[in-house]
Amino acid sequence: MERMIQKITLPARHKVSKMKRVAAYARVSSGREAPLHSLSAQISHYSGMIQKTPGWQYAGVYADEALSGTKDSRGEFQRLLADCKAGKIDMIIAKSVSRFARNTVTTLRTIRELRLMGVDVFFEEQNIHTMGEDGELLLTLLAAYAEEEARSVSENQKWRIKSNYEQGLPWSVTMYGYRQVDGRLEIVPEEAEILRLAADLYLEGYGRYRLEDAFAAANIKGRHGANLGGNSIVGLLCNEKIVGDMLLQKTFVTDPISKKQRKNNGEKPQYFVEGCHEGILDRETYEKILAERARRADTYKPRSGSYERNRFPFSGKIHCGKCGKSFTRKVLNGNTPYEKRGWLCRTFNQKGKAHCDAKQIPEDILKRLTAEAMGLPEFDEAAFAAKVEEIQVPENGTLVFVFYDGHIVTKTWDNPSRRHSWNPENRKKARELALRQAAERRLAQCQQ
Incomplete structure:
Protein backbone atom coordinates (compact mmCIF):
# COMPACT_ATOMS: atom_id res chain seq x y z
CA MET A 1 0.00 0.00 0.00
CA GLU A 2 1.35 3.36 -0.98
CA ARG A 3 2.29 5.64 1.96
CA MET A 4 0.43 8.96 2.12
CA ILE A 5 1.66 12.13 3.87
CA GLN A 6 -0.92 14.82 4.55
CA LYS A 7 -0.13 18.30 5.89
CA ILE A 8 -2.37 19.32 8.80
CA THR A 9 -2.78 22.95 9.86
CA LEU A 10 -3.76 23.37 13.52
CA PRO A 11 -5.98 26.29 14.50
CA ALA A 12 -4.00 29.15 16.08
CA ARG A 13 -4.17 29.32 19.85
CA HIS A 14 -5.02 32.66 21.32
CA LYS A 15 -2.54 33.58 24.02
CA VAL A 16 -4.34 34.67 27.16
CA SER A 17 -2.83 37.94 28.32
CA LYS A 18 -2.05 38.22 32.01
CA MET A 19 -4.12 40.75 33.91
CA LYS A 20 -2.08 43.55 35.50
CA ARG A 21 -2.84 43.85 39.21
CA VAL A 22 -3.25 47.57 39.89
CA ALA A 23 -3.62 49.36 43.24
CA ALA A 24 -3.89 53.05 44.11
CA TYR A 25 -2.55 55.11 46.99
CA ALA A 26 -4.37 58.23 48.27
CA ARG A 27 -3.59 60.60 51.14
CA VAL A 28 -4.77 63.92 52.57
CA SER A 29 -2.85 66.06 55.08
CA SER A 30 -5.63 67.28 57.36
CA GLY A 31 -8.47 65.71 59.31
CA ARG A 32 -10.97 68.48 58.53
CA GLU A 33 -14.19 67.70 56.68
CA ALA A 34 -13.27 69.01 53.22
CA PRO A 35 -10.00 67.08 52.86
CA LEU A 36 -11.64 63.90 54.16
CA HIS A 37 -14.34 64.37 51.51
CA SER A 38 -11.49 64.74 48.99
CA LEU A 39 -10.00 61.46 50.22
CA SER A 40 -13.34 59.72 49.79
CA ALA A 41 -13.56 61.12 46.26
CA GLN A 42 -10.04 59.87 45.46
CA ILE A 43 -10.91 56.36 46.65
CA SER A 44 -14.08 56.33 44.54
CA HIS A 45 -12.22 57.71 41.50
CA TYR A 46 -9.41 55.16 41.60
CA SER A 47 -11.70 52.22 42.31
CA GLY A 48 -13.80 53.04 39.27
CA MET A 49 -10.83 53.79 37.01
CA ILE A 50 -9.01 50.55 37.79
CA GLN A 51 -12.08 48.34 37.46
CA LYS A 52 -13.10 49.92 34.11
CA THR A 53 -9.68 49.70 32.44
CA PRO A 54 -9.29 46.59 30.22
CA GLY A 55 -6.38 44.36 31.23
CA TRP A 56 -6.31 45.69 34.79
CA GLN A 57 -7.25 43.68 37.83
CA TYR A 58 -8.40 45.64 40.90
CA ALA A 59 -5.90 45.17 43.77
CA GLY A 60 -7.38 47.73 46.16
CA VAL A 61 -7.07 51.38 47.21
CA TYR A 62 -4.80 52.20 50.15
CA ALA A 63 -5.65 55.47 51.89
CA ASP A 64 -4.10 57.38 54.79
CA GLU A 65 -5.92 60.18 56.60
CA ALA A 66 -4.47 63.19 58.42
CA LEU A 67 -0.82 62.21 58.19
CA SER A 68 2.13 64.15 56.79
CA GLY A 69 3.88 62.83 53.71
CA THR A 70 7.20 63.60 55.37
CA LYS A 71 6.72 60.73 57.85
CA ASP A 72 7.24 57.04 57.11
CA SER A 73 4.79 55.75 59.74
CA ARG A 74 1.70 55.87 57.48
CA GLY A 75 -0.12 52.61 58.17
CA GLU A 76 -1.79 52.11 54.78
CA PHE A 77 1.36 53.10 52.91
CA GLN A 78 3.35 50.50 54.85
CA ARG A 79 0.64 47.89 54.13
CA LEU A 80 0.85 48.76 50.43
CA LEU A 81 4.62 48.17 50.42
CA ALA A 82 4.16 44.89 52.29
CA ASP A 83 1.64 43.68 49.68
CA CYS A 84 4.07 44.64 46.92
CA LYS A 85 6.79 42.58 48.60
CA ALA A 86 4.33 39.68 48.83
CA GLY A 87 3.87 39.81 45.03
CA LYS A 88 0.22 40.94 45.13
CA ILE A 89 0.61 44.14 43.08
CA ASP A 90 2.11 44.95 39.65
CA MET A 91 1.42 48.70 39.47
CA ILE A 92 0.56 51.55 41.83
CA ILE A 93 -1.30 54.71 40.88
CA ALA A 94 -0.81 57.92 42.88
CA LYS A 95 -2.13 61.41 42.25
CA SER A 96 1.28 63.09 42.47
CA VAL A 97 4.80 62.75 43.87
CA SER A 98 3.85 65.04 46.78
CA ARG A 99 1.00 62.67 47.74
CA PHE A 100 3.46 59.75 47.72
CA ALA A 101 6.22 61.32 49.86
CA ARG A 102 7.88 64.73 50.27
CA ASN A 103 11.28 63.38 51.22
CA THR A 104 13.65 62.88 48.29
CA VAL A 105 15.58 60.10 50.01
CA THR A 106 12.45 58.21 51.07
CA THR A 107 10.81 58.64 47.66
CA LEU A 108 13.77 57.38 45.67
CA ARG A 109 14.52 54.57 48.13
CA THR A 110 10.92 53.34 47.89
CA ILE A 111 10.75 53.67 44.10
CA ARG A 112 14.04 51.82 43.63
CA GLU A 113 12.91 49.07 45.97
CA LEU A 114 9.63 48.73 44.04
CA ARG A 115 11.47 48.68 40.71
CA LEU A 116 13.58 45.77 41.91
CA MET A 117 10.32 43.94 42.64
CA GLY A 118 9.04 44.80 39.17
CA VAL A 119 6.35 47.15 40.51
CA ASP A 120 5.65 50.26 38.45
CA VAL A 121 4.39 53.52 39.99
CA PHE A 122 2.35 55.91 37.87
CA PHE A 123 1.94 59.54 38.98
CA GLU A 124 -1.10 61.08 37.31
CA GLU A 125 -0.26 64.79 37.55
CA GLN A 126 3.27 64.37 36.24
CA ASN A 127 2.34 61.54 33.80
CA ILE A 128 5.36 59.52 34.93
CA HIS A 129 5.85 55.75 34.92
CA THR A 130 8.77 54.93 37.20
CA MET A 131 9.61 51.81 35.17
CA GLY A 132 10.25 54.07 32.16
CA GLU A 133 13.75 55.12 31.08
CA ASP A 134 13.49 58.70 32.33
CA GLY A 135 11.36 57.87 35.37
CA GLU A 136 14.04 58.07 38.05
CA LEU A 137 15.62 61.28 36.71
CA LEU A 138 12.26 63.04 36.63
CA LEU A 139 11.41 61.68 40.05
CA THR A 140 14.64 63.06 41.49
CA LEU A 141 13.82 66.55 40.25
CA LEU A 142 10.17 66.45 41.32
CA ALA A 143 10.89 64.94 44.73
CA ALA A 144 13.54 67.62 45.37
CA TYR A 145 10.94 70.27 44.56
CA ALA A 146 8.44 68.60 46.90
CA GLU A 147 11.03 68.55 49.70
CA GLU A 148 11.68 72.26 49.26
CA GLU A 149 7.93 72.87 49.38
CA ALA A 150 7.77 70.97 52.70
CA ARG A 151 10.55 73.17 54.07
CA SER A 152 8.64 76.29 53.04
CA VAL A 153 5.46 75.09 54.77
CA SER A 154 7.52 74.25 57.86
CA GLU A 155 9.03 77.74 58.02
CA ASN A 156 5.56 79.31 57.85
CA GLN A 157 4.39 77.00 60.64
CA LYS A 158 7.41 77.90 62.79
CA TRP A 159 6.60 81.59 62.38
CA ARG A 160 3.03 81.04 63.60
CA ILE A 161 4.21 78.97 66.59
CA LYS A 162 6.80 81.60 67.54
CA SER A 163 4.14 84.30 67.34
CA ASN A 164 1.93 82.32 69.73
CA TYR A 165 4.78 81.85 72.19
CA GLU A 166 5.60 85.54 72.22
CA GLN A 167 1.98 86.21 73.21
CA GLY A 168 2.18 83.60 75.96
CA LEU A 169 -0.14 81.19 74.14
CA PRO A 170 0.54 77.45 73.85
CA TRP A 171 0.58 75.89 70.40
CA SER A 172 -0.68 72.40 71.18
CA VAL A 173 -1.06 70.89 74.65
CA THR A 174 -2.25 67.31 75.23
CA MET A 175 -1.25 67.02 78.89
CA TYR A 176 -3.27 64.59 80.98
CA GLY A 177 -5.53 66.57 83.34
CA TYR A 178 -6.16 69.40 80.89
CA ARG A 179 -7.85 70.10 77.58
CA GLN A 180 -7.04 73.04 75.31
CA VAL A 181 -10.04 75.24 74.49
CA ASP A 182 -9.62 78.42 72.38
CA GLY A 183 -5.93 78.67 73.21
CA ARG A 184 -6.39 78.22 76.98
CA LEU A 185 -6.08 75.19 79.24
CA GLU A 186 -9.14 73.94 81.10
CA ILE A 187 -9.12 71.27 83.81
CA VAL A 188 -10.61 67.83 83.07
CA PRO A 189 -12.17 67.12 86.52
CA GLU A 190 -11.93 63.29 86.54
CA GLU A 191 -8.31 63.35 85.35
CA ALA A 192 -7.42 66.08 87.85
CA GLU A 193 -8.69 63.89 90.72
CA ILE A 194 -6.42 61.06 89.62
CA LEU A 195 -3.41 63.41 89.58
CA ARG A 196 -4.26 64.71 93.07
CA LEU A 197 -4.43 61.11 94.30
CA ALA A 198 -1.06 60.40 92.67
CA ALA A 199 0.43 63.46 94.40
CA ASP A 200 -0.77 62.24 97.81
CA LEU A 201 0.62 58.73 97.22
CA TYR A 202 3.96 60.08 95.99
CA LEU A 203 4.39 62.20 99.10
CA GLU A 204 3.47 59.15 101.22
CA GLY A 205 6.48 57.34 99.77
CA TYR A 206 5.20 55.61 96.64
CA GLY A 207 7.81 55.25 93.88
CA ARG A 208 7.32 55.02 90.11
CA TYR A 209 6.66 51.29 89.92
CA ARG A 210 4.49 51.21 93.02
CA LEU A 211 2.36 54.06 91.63
CA GLU A 212 2.04 52.26 88.31
CA ASP A 213 1.04 48.96 89.95
CA ALA A 214 -1.45 50.68 92.28
CA PHE A 215 -3.21 52.46 89.41
CA ALA A 216 -3.23 49.30 87.28
CA ALA A 217 -4.75 47.30 90.17
CA ALA A 218 -7.45 49.97 90.54
CA ASN A 219 -8.06 49.83 86.75
CA ILE A 220 -7.25 53.54 86.39
CA LYS A 221 -6.40 54.16 82.74
CA GLY A 222 -4.83 56.97 80.78
CA ARG A 223 -6.66 59.16 78.31
CA HIS A 224 -6.41 56.63 75.47
CA GLY A 225 -7.20 53.53 77.49
CA ALA A 226 -3.64 52.39 78.29
CA ASN A 227 -2.19 51.95 81.78
CA LEU A 228 -0.53 55.02 83.29
CA GLY A 229 3.22 54.49 83.43
CA GLY A 230 5.15 55.32 86.60
CA ASN A 231 7.57 57.67 84.83
CA SER A 232 4.66 59.45 83.15
CA ILE A 233 2.84 59.94 86.47
CA VAL A 234 5.88 61.46 88.17
CA GLY A 235 6.56 63.58 85.10
CA LEU A 236 3.03 64.99 85.23
CA LEU A 237 3.33 65.79 88.95
CA CYS A 238 6.55 67.72 88.28
CA ASN A 239 5.23 69.60 85.24
CA GLU A 240 4.83 73.33 85.85
CA LYS A 241 1.44 73.32 84.10
CA ILE A 242 -0.07 71.42 87.04
CA VAL A 243 0.10 74.63 89.15
CA GLY A 244 -1.08 76.99 86.41
CA ASP A 245 2.23 78.05 84.84
CA MET A 246 3.65 77.29 81.39
CA LEU A 247 7.18 77.04 80.02
CA LEU A 248 6.86 77.29 76.24
CA GLN A 249 9.21 75.81 73.63
CA LYS A 250 10.75 73.06 75.77
CA THR A 251 11.43 71.18 72.54
CA PHE A 252 11.76 72.08 68.87
CA VAL A 253 11.65 70.24 65.53
CA THR A 254 15.11 69.89 64.01
CA ASP A 255 13.99 69.72 60.36
CA PRO A 256 10.74 69.35 58.40
CA ILE A 257 11.70 66.00 56.88
CA SER A 258 12.48 63.77 59.84
CA LYS A 259 10.08 65.68 62.15
CA LYS A 260 12.31 64.65 65.05
CA GLN A 261 11.89 66.67 68.22
CA ARG A 262 14.88 67.75 70.27
CA LYS A 263 15.09 69.08 73.80
CA ASN A 264 15.69 72.83 73.86
CA ASN A 265 18.98 73.34 75.70
CA GLY A 266 19.30 77.01 74.78
CA GLU A 267 19.26 76.67 71.00
CA LYS A 268 15.87 78.44 70.91
CA PRO A 269 14.34 81.08 73.24
CA GLN A 270 11.88 79.87 75.90
CA TYR A 271 8.90 81.76 77.31
CA PHE A 272 7.64 81.40 80.90
CA VAL A 273 4.03 82.35 81.58
CA GLU A 274 2.97 82.46 85.25
CA GLY A 275 -0.61 81.97 86.40
CA CYS A 276 -2.06 81.61 82.92
CA HIS A 277 -4.64 78.94 83.81
CA GLU A 278 -6.19 77.16 86.81
CA GLY A 279 -3.84 74.78 88.61
CA ILE A 280 -4.67 71.21 89.62
CA LEU A 281 -2.29 71.26 92.61
CA ASP A 282 -1.56 74.11 94.99
CA ARG A 283 1.97 75.51 94.92
CA GLU A 284 2.85 74.21 98.38
CA THR A 285 2.11 70.60 97.34
CA TYR A 286 3.96 71.11 94.07
CA GLU A 287 7.08 72.39 95.85
CA LYS A 288 6.96 69.40 98.23
CA ILE A 289 6.86 67.02 95.26
CA LEU A 290 9.88 68.70 93.63
CA ALA A 291 11.80 68.57 96.92
CA GLU A 292 10.91 64.89 97.41
CA ARG A 293 12.04 64.02 93.90
CA ALA A 294 15.36 65.83 94.50
CA ARG A 295 15.79 63.98 97.82
CA ARG A 296 15.22 60.59 96.20
CA ALA A 297 17.57 61.41 93.34
CA ASP A 298 20.29 62.28 95.84
CA THR A 299 19.61 59.20 97.99
CA TYR A 300 19.60 56.68 95.15
CA LYS A 301 22.25 58.17 92.90
CA PRO A 302 25.10 55.84 91.85
CA ARG A 303 28.09 55.56 94.18
CA SER A 304 30.25 57.17 91.56
CA GLY A 305 28.07 60.26 91.83
CA SER A 306 27.38 60.19 88.11
CA TYR A 307 24.29 59.22 86.13
CA GLU A 308 26.39 58.45 83.05
CA ARG A 309 25.30 55.16 81.52
CA ASN A 310 27.41 52.80 79.49
CA ARG A 311 26.41 52.72 75.85
CA PHE A 312 26.76 49.48 73.94
CA PRO A 313 26.38 48.85 70.20
CA PHE A 314 22.85 47.47 70.63
CA SER A 315 21.67 50.12 73.15
CA GLY A 316 18.36 51.66 72.07
CA LYS A 317 18.19 49.59 68.87
CA ILE A 318 16.39 46.42 69.99
CA HIS A 319 12.62 46.81 70.41
CA CYS A 320 10.19 44.30 71.92
CA GLY A 321 7.21 43.43 69.73
CA LYS A 322 5.19 42.30 72.75
CA CYS A 323 5.22 45.46 74.89
CA GLY A 324 7.04 48.05 72.76
CA LYS A 325 9.91 48.68 75.18
CA SER A 326 13.58 48.55 74.24
CA PHE A 327 15.98 45.84 75.36
CA THR A 328 18.68 46.50 77.96
CA ARG A 329 22.00 44.75 78.53
CA LYS A 330 22.42 42.61 81.62
CA VAL A 331 25.31 40.53 82.97
CA LEU A 332 24.16 37.36 84.71
CA ASN A 333 26.29 35.46 87.25
CA GLY A 334 29.09 38.02 86.99
CA ASN A 335 32.65 36.96 87.86
CA THR A 336 31.73 33.26 87.92
CA PRO A 337 32.29 30.43 85.42
CA TYR A 338 28.64 30.85 84.48
CA GLU A 339 28.89 34.54 83.57
CA LYS A 340 26.63 35.40 80.64
CA ARG A 341 25.89 38.65 78.88
CA GLY A 342 22.43 39.03 77.47
CA TRP A 343 19.78 41.50 76.35
CA LEU A 344 16.40 41.62 78.10
CA CYS A 345 13.17 43.51 77.51
CA ARG A 346 12.96 46.39 79.99
CA THR A 347 9.41 45.45 80.99
CA PHE A 348 10.42 41.85 81.73
CA ASN A 349 13.52 43.04 83.58
CA GLN A 350 11.64 45.55 85.76
CA LYS A 351 8.22 43.92 86.23
CA GLY A 352 8.62 40.25 85.43
CA LYS A 353 7.12 37.66 83.11
CA ALA A 354 3.53 38.52 84.07
CA HIS A 355 3.86 41.84 82.21
CA CYS A 356 6.00 40.66 79.27
CA ASP A 357 7.28 37.16 78.50
CA ALA A 358 9.97 38.17 76.01
CA LYS A 359 13.00 35.90 76.40
CA GLN A 360 16.57 37.00 76.98
CA ILE A 361 18.81 37.13 73.89
CA PRO A 362 22.37 35.92 74.60
CA GLU A 363 24.85 38.55 73.40
CA ASP A 364 27.04 36.06 71.53
CA ILE A 365 24.02 34.84 69.53
CA LEU A 366 22.92 38.44 68.92
CA LYS A 367 26.33 39.38 67.53
CA ARG A 368 26.50 36.26 65.35
CA LEU A 369 23.05 36.82 63.84
CA THR A 370 23.78 40.53 63.30
CA ALA A 371 26.97 39.65 61.39
CA GLU A 372 25.01 37.16 59.27
CA ALA A 373 22.30 39.75 58.54
CA MET A 374 24.97 42.23 57.38
CA GLY A 375 26.79 39.57 55.35
CA LEU A 376 29.98 39.82 57.43
CA PRO A 377 32.16 37.01 58.83
CA GLU A 389 18.44 51.24 62.02
CA GLU A 390 16.76 48.89 64.51
CA ILE A 391 16.20 45.25 65.49
CA GLN A 392 12.59 44.24 66.06
CA VAL A 393 11.70 41.22 68.21
CA PRO A 394 8.13 40.30 67.13
CA GLU A 395 8.23 36.99 69.02
CA ASN A 396 10.65 34.84 70.98
CA GLY A 397 13.36 33.40 68.75
CA THR A 398 12.85 35.86 65.89
CA LEU A 399 14.90 38.98 65.07
CA VAL A 400 13.96 41.40 62.28
CA PHE A 401 16.86 43.61 61.17
CA VAL A 402 15.70 46.91 59.62
CA PHE A 403 18.43 48.60 57.57
CA TYR A 404 18.72 52.31 56.81
CA ASP A 405 18.51 51.59 53.07
CA GLY A 406 15.03 50.12 53.57
CA HIS A 407 15.64 46.38 53.22
CA ILE A 408 14.77 43.91 55.98
CA VAL A 409 16.44 40.65 57.06
CA THR A 410 14.78 38.13 59.40
CA LYS A 411 16.79 35.69 61.51
CA THR A 412 15.69 32.98 63.94
CA TRP A 413 17.53 31.38 66.85
CA ASP A 414 17.13 28.79 69.60
CA ASN A 415 18.27 29.31 73.17
CA PRO A 416 21.04 26.75 73.90
CA SER A 417 20.17 24.31 76.66
CA ARG A 418 22.18 24.03 79.87
CA ARG A 419 23.27 20.53 78.81
CA HIS A 420 25.12 21.97 75.81
CA SER A 421 26.75 24.72 77.88
CA TRP A 422 28.01 22.22 80.50
CA ASN A 423 31.19 21.44 78.56
CA PRO A 424 34.58 20.27 79.92
CA GLU A 425 35.91 23.85 80.06
CA ASN A 426 32.98 25.07 82.19
CA ARG A 427 33.25 21.99 84.39
CA LYS A 428 36.90 22.75 85.04
CA LYS A 429 36.11 26.38 85.91
CA ALA A 430 33.35 25.31 88.27
CA ARG A 431 35.63 22.81 90.02
CA GLU A 432 38.37 25.42 90.46
CA LEU A 433 35.85 27.92 91.85
CA ALA A 434 34.44 25.36 94.30
CA LEU A 435 37.95 24.45 95.56
CA ARG A 436 38.89 28.11 95.97
CA GLN A 437 35.68 28.91 97.88
CA ALA A 438 36.21 25.86 100.15
CA ALA A 439 39.78 26.98 100.90
CA GLU A 440 38.56 30.50 101.72
CA ARG A 441 35.94 29.11 104.13
CA ARG A 442 38.54 26.95 105.95
CA LEU A 443 40.89 29.93 106.24
CA ALA A 444 38.08 32.05 107.67
CA GLN A 445 37.28 29.34 110.26
CA CYS A 446 40.94 29.14 111.35
CA GLN A 447 41.09 32.89 111.89
CA GLN A 448 38.05 32.88 114.19
Missing part, protein backbone atom coordinates in the same frame (compact mmCIF):
# COMPACT_ATOMS: atom_id res chain seq x y z
CA GLU A 378 32.02 38.55 62.32
CA PHE A 379 30.28 41.37 64.17
CA ASP A 380 31.55 44.87 63.28
CA GLU A 381 30.37 47.65 65.61
CA ALA A 382 31.03 50.49 63.15
CA ALA A 383 29.26 48.72 60.28
CA PHE A 384 26.31 47.93 62.54
CA ALA A 385 25.92 51.58 63.62
CA ALA A 386 26.09 52.76 59.99
CA LYS A 387 23.79 50.16 58.40
CA VAL A 388 21.20 48.88 60.90
